[in-house]
Amino acid sequence: MSTQKFDDSSVDVAVVGGSIAGCAIAIRFSQMGYRVAVFEKKAMTEQSYKQLCTHFVQPHTVPLLAEFGLDHLREPAWSVTTKAVFVTPGGVVETPGGYDPEQPDSYALNLERRVLDPAIREAARQQGVRYLDATSVESLEEDESGWTLDTRDRTGTQRFRARLVVAADGNRSRLAGLLGNPAESRPNERAALFGYFTGIEAPAGNRSVFIMNDRDLACSYPLVDGRTELVLFAEKSRVEGWRGPDGRLQEFLKYFDGLAEAPSVTHAVPESPLLGYSDYPSQIRQPVHGSVPFVGDAALSLDPMSGVGCGFALLSADLLARSFADRSLAGSDLREGLDEYRQRFEKTVLPHAEGICGDSLVDKDAATRQRMFETICGSRELSQKYLALTGRMLLPGEFQRAFMRGLMTRGSGAARK
Numbered sequence: 001m002s003t004q005k006f007d008d009s010s011v012d013v014a015v016v017g018g019s020i021a022g023c024a025i026a027i028r029f030s031q032m033g034y035r036v037a038v039f040e041k042k043a044m045t046e047q048s049y050k051q052l053c054t055h056f057v058q059p060h061t062v063p064l065l066a067e068f069g070l071d072h073l074r075e076p077a078w079s080v081t082t083k084a085v086f087v088t089p090g091g092v093v094e095t096p097g098g099y100d101p102e103q104p105d106s107y108a109l110n111l112e113r114r115v116l117d118p119a120i121r122e123a124a125r126q127q128g129v130r131y132l133d134a135t136s137v138e139s140l141e142e143d144e145s146g147w148t149l150d151t152r153d154r155t156g157t158q159r160f161r162a163r164l165v166v167a168a169d170g171n172r173s174r175l176a177g178l179l180g181n182p183a184e185s186r187p188n189e190r191a192a193l194f195g196y197f198t199g200i201e202a203p204a205g206n207r208s209v210f211i212m213n214d215r216d217l218a219c220s221y222p223l224v225d226g227r228t229e230l231v232l233f234a235e236k237s238r239v240e241g242w243r244g245p246d247g248r249l250q251e252f253l254k255y256f257d258g259l260a261e262a263p264s265v266t267h268a269v270p271e272s273p274l275l276g277y278s279d280y281p282s283q284i285r286q287p288v289h290g291s292v293p294f295v296g297d298a299a300l301s302l303d304p305m306s307g308v309g310c311g312f313a314l315l316s317a318d319l320l321a322r323s324f325a326d327r328s329l330a331g332s333d334l335r336e337g338l339d340e341y342r343q344r345f346e347k348t349v350l351p352h353a354e355g356i357c358g359d360s361l362v363d364k365d366a367a368t369r370q371r372m373f374e375t376i377c378g379s380r381e382l383s384q385k386y387l388a389l390t391g392r393m394l395l396p397g398e399f400q401r402a403f404m405r406g407l408m409t410r411g412s413g414a415a416r417k
């Protein structure tokens with residue numbers, strides 16, 4: 001653990017980026033007894049949060065919240081406990097049953113960033129992390145005993161020393177640019193639009209509904225205080241013509257109104273302007289470059305339609321922390337810890353990327369898709385495995401093996417008829 005004496009400009013771990021991934025890894029290194037500073041370039045108030053996020057927290061992430069002192073966010077005051085219902089071209093895929101608080105990985109959460117972001121920053125502060133907002137890391141240099149970081153804040157430039165630097169600076173990672181860890185970019189053929197509404201009745205059991213309509217995905221998420229978030233991931237050409245704030249909102253609501261399986265929007269009252277993006281490619285980087293680990297979006301930023309980014313930010317921080325549980329931050333311990341993190345990341349997180357990047361493409365083969373979902377919907381086992389895959393409880397390889405078995409069973413059943 002921490003063996004040296006430090007002044008204010010010297011820390012064990014310097015985390016660059018103070019959003020979810022940065023705060024999460026800072027909390028865990030601080031729990032291990034290290035002196036940790038987070039550098040966040042934006043000026044933050046207590047309420048600051050990331051607005052461009054639709055905050056569906058997948059089942060695999062829910063048990064992880066406790067590891068970061070955030071278990072209370074599962075309570076109804078802070079989030080909505082939910083399960084996914086997929087309306088597919090081959091039928092409906094739905095998780096049966098209610099909510100068992102003793103089994104936190106059996107449900108998802110609609111946990112808004114306006115709640116999560118202040119909570120994780122507060123958890124970091126409570127844990128003794130030094131959080132320096134309005135402070136950007138401008139350059140860094142490594143020598144035999146660690147790192148020198150040059151930062152810029154409201155008052156000018158400052159120099160810090162750290163034994164380990166963690167890159168948690170998001171998908172445009174400045175650190176990746178400085179250190180030479182380029183992203184492999186994968187196209188995303190959909191645009192996204194989303195907004196918050198009152199006047200929409202939540203479906204029974206507070207289910208979050210995902211409707212595959214043509215090649216679009218229309219989602220509705222019940223939120224606390226009776227609000228609903230509607231999200232549309234659509235072929236770019238479809239939304240391009242939706243012009244002007246009012247025109248866009250009208251077209252957006254008309255779209256949901258035309259979906260028989262969506263909650264009724266007849267009495268929907270907008271609570272916010274529509275947000276979104278027109279292009280958001282996936283970005284994949286090495287999880288370790290030299291002696292710098294990358295966590296969260298800095299390592300892997302995938303199509304938001306998959307709803308995995310918040311969870312993977314926490315998961316990657318957890319994997320990195322576990323890799324250093326019994327190791328120091330120096331010499332062979334450091335190298336072995338980083339190597340273990342890389343391996344854990346490649347085994348646990350990376351396998352999800354290929355399928356998600358494939359789903360970002362708007363392929364036109366509707367018949368194949370329909371057959372695929374008919375096979376899934378026709379088997380209880382496959383339906384459950386599909387839900388486990390999308391909740392990131394199951395690796396894609398395992399789902400594919402089950403799917404092939406399902407196809408063969410279907411084929412032999414059809415042949416017998």
Ligand SMILES: Cc1cc2nc3c(=O)[nH]c(=O)nc-3n(C[C@H](O)[C@H](O)[C@H](O)COP(=O)(O)OP(=O)(O)OC[C@H]3O[C@@H](n4cnc5c(N)ncnc54)[C@H](O)[C@@H]3O)c2cc1C
Pocket residue numbers: 016017018019020021022039040041042050052053054055056057058135136137138168169170171173174175192276277280295296297298301304306307308309310311312313
């Ligand atoms: C429209 C949309 C919808 C989404 N929906 C979901 C969803 O439903 N579920 C889900 O799980 N995920 C979703 N995501 C993804 C999720 O928002 C991200 O994956 C998550 O915010 C990543 O967190 P992070 O901490 O890794 O990075 P970020 O949140 O990007 O944080 C990086 C931080 O680093 C700071 N920084 C950058 N450079 C420097 C520097 N040089 N010095 C200091 N600080 C720096 C930035 O200011 C920023 O605060 C969505 C994303 C989008 C765009």
